[in-house]
Every structure is written in structure tokens, then in C-alpha cells.
Amino acid sequence: MSVHANEAPQGEAPGWLWSAGVVAFAVVWWLVYGQLIAVSEWIVAVLPVDRHSHTGEALAFFFYDVPKVMMLLTLIVFAMGVVRSFFSPERTRALLAGKREGVGNVMAAGLGVLTPFCSCSAVPLFIGLVSAGVPLGVTFSFLISAPMVNEVAVVLLFGLVGWKVAVTYAALGLIIAIFAGWVIGRLHLEGWLQDWVRDIHSGASAPGAVEGARLTLVDRYKLGIEAVREIFGRIWMWIILGIGMGALIHGYVPEDLMVRIMGADQWWSVPAAVAMGIPMYTNAAGVIPIVEALLGKGAALGTVLAFMMSVIALSLPEMIILRQVLTLRLIGVFVGVVGIGILTVGFIFNILF
């Protein structure tokens, strides 16, 4: 968005026409979505493979899941793009400044989901929040929830695994963000920030009035379309690769292999999954199709969720970026607290389900 006021350009389609277009698109979307299974079965039937062979299974999985995931993503990413146009980092900062810990942690975790976020701006955002007097723990709640509870992860879980797991993932992601941030706040680690950040922090003052960008409805729709374009440009290859991997596991990996390695009976499987997830760097799009296939082959839900959360929330590249503002000790605490949260979730799930 621009700080300049946006004046509507001449000769542009009016808002109602855009809205009508969006509704028409949603209707077509719904009709096409209902036909996906039939189409994927038809494609496999046309190909010269036996539907019930390993290859047939893998292909049917692939041709159904790729279009399904792409369609779900288009719809939700567009909707989130429009919703996010109502939130900006500056607005979030104004909302969080001066909030006490506790309430602040809950708000920060929620705003983490709604505020536009990209890990490349994690540092300016971190400093922006801290310098406005947002407590360190509250800032961490934001930084944990923003990447972990993102629409791509939730949509993919919904599309590939089911709505219950998707809702559980989102809820637990928020809970971990709230508690981990709260714990970090309780530890009073402001002294473990890098020196230059600490100087900004101690001189913190309330931010000035937020200059709200005036956006028209059409601008918001355009931002939604832009979000779809941007996300697809970034992740389409991951989706195809990930679902391809998932299809291979689906078709070829023996049923009981994953039960032995990632089943609920092995207590060490959850910590192992978390440890494996840290150095792995892929986004939600790449990891979730694998998650689906692992679940299908008997891996325990808690173990798989822990693996996924660890891959997304504890990524090595993001820690390297944060190294500019946090000391190694503070990064260690961050990884420790979030890691313990993820472990707890993994164990609870394996016991309950």
C-alpha cells in the first residue's frame, strides 16, 4: 500500500461490477470444484495404467490433489488478501503499543494471523514493535503466530487432511504463540537483545497517529488478486513437488513402515520429528502433502503435526535473519520455549487420538 492517498483512476470498472465478478467467480469455482474427482478418475482411466496398481494409485492421488489444492488456495488467499488490506504493520503496532502482557499476547497472536507478513521483513517489524514499547514477549507472540498460522498451511491441511486437523492446527498454533510469548516475557530477557536494538527499546515512545491508507473496495479486490499472484508465483512448484512426493509415498511406501517409525508407541518419535524439522526449510506448501501421505500410512497425528510445526515455525533461515537483532542466547531461549510447546502438542495428540 502507498502512503499517498489513492485517487481512483479514470475509466475504471465500478465497485459493484467488481463485486459481481467476484460472486460469479465463486459460483464457477464451486461448480468446477465438485467435478474434480470425476475428472481425475477420467484422466487415470485414459492413461495406459491399471487404476489399482501402485502407479495408478499414485497418479489418481496426484491428478485429484493438485487441482484441488490450487483451487482452494486461490479462493482463500484471495479472501485473506482482501481481509489483510484492512490491517497493516503500522496499525498492528498502534493496537499493541501499551498493551499489558497477557491480553497483549492473545491480541498479538491473533494479529499475527491477520497482518501481512513476510519473513524478509521480520527484522524491521520486530524493531518497529519493540521501539514502540510493545513488550518483548508480546512481540514474540506475534512473530511465532505470523508464520505458523498462515492461510496456506491451514488451507492445505483442510484440503489434504481434513477440517478437524486444520482447525486443531490453527488453534494449537495460536496457543503455542500466546504461551511461548508469555513465558519469554516472564523471563525478562530485554538485556539479551543486540545492543543497538536495546538502545532503541529503552528510548521507546508511543508511535504517532497512524496515517491510514484510504483504499477503495476495488483496491482491496486488487490486493486480493495480487496476493494470489504473489503466493502462486512463490509456491506453485512446491505444491507440485510436494504432492508428487506425497503421491509416491501414497503409492509405494508399505503401510506399516511409518507405523514403526512415526507411530504413537515410540515416545521418541515426537522429539525426533521436532529435531528433524528445524534444519528443514520449506514452506507449508511443500511439507503438507508429505504430511498427508505420512498420516495415510499410519504415522501418528501428534508426531506429524509436531514435525510440521517445527518445519514452519523453527526455520534456520529465519533464525539467521533474527540474529541481527537477537543474541544467540535469546534465539536459544526462543527455540527452546517454542520447541517445548510443539513437543507438548505432539505428545498430547498422540495420547488423545
Add this chain to the structure above:
Amino acid sequence: MEIKVLGPGCAKCKATVDLIDTVARETGADVQLTKIESMREIVGFGVMSTPGVVIGGKVVHVGSVPSRDQVKTWLK
């Protein structure tokens, strides 16, 4: 005209620099384009999301690659 692009070297920041460069060459505007990658300096402008564009010491855009039309308006 002095234009600074703030960004730690992500893809969008590079796209912003390229876009301003292209538009400047097309319109023949006299532009000194600098890229600012140091976090301290970026933060010093009070910017919370990158890429940011600074013209004459004033932040005019944050958080996305600006549109071609916006860049043209700036270069006028």
C-alpha cells in the same frame, strides 16, 4: 532526484529497484538510485515492512513493489 530503496535484499526489493531504474530510463528522469540494505538504516526510517521507497528523505511507499504508475508519478 535522490531515491533510496530500503530492503534487506529480498526478491521484492530487487524488483522495486529494477522497476524504478527501468521507468527512470524510459522517461529520462535524472535519478540517483541507492539501495539500502543495512537493517539499522532501514529501521532508522521507521519502516516496518520492506521494500520501502524514500524520496528526498521522505518515506513515500512501504510493504510492496510499487506499481509502474506510482513510480511515474514520483519521477515527474
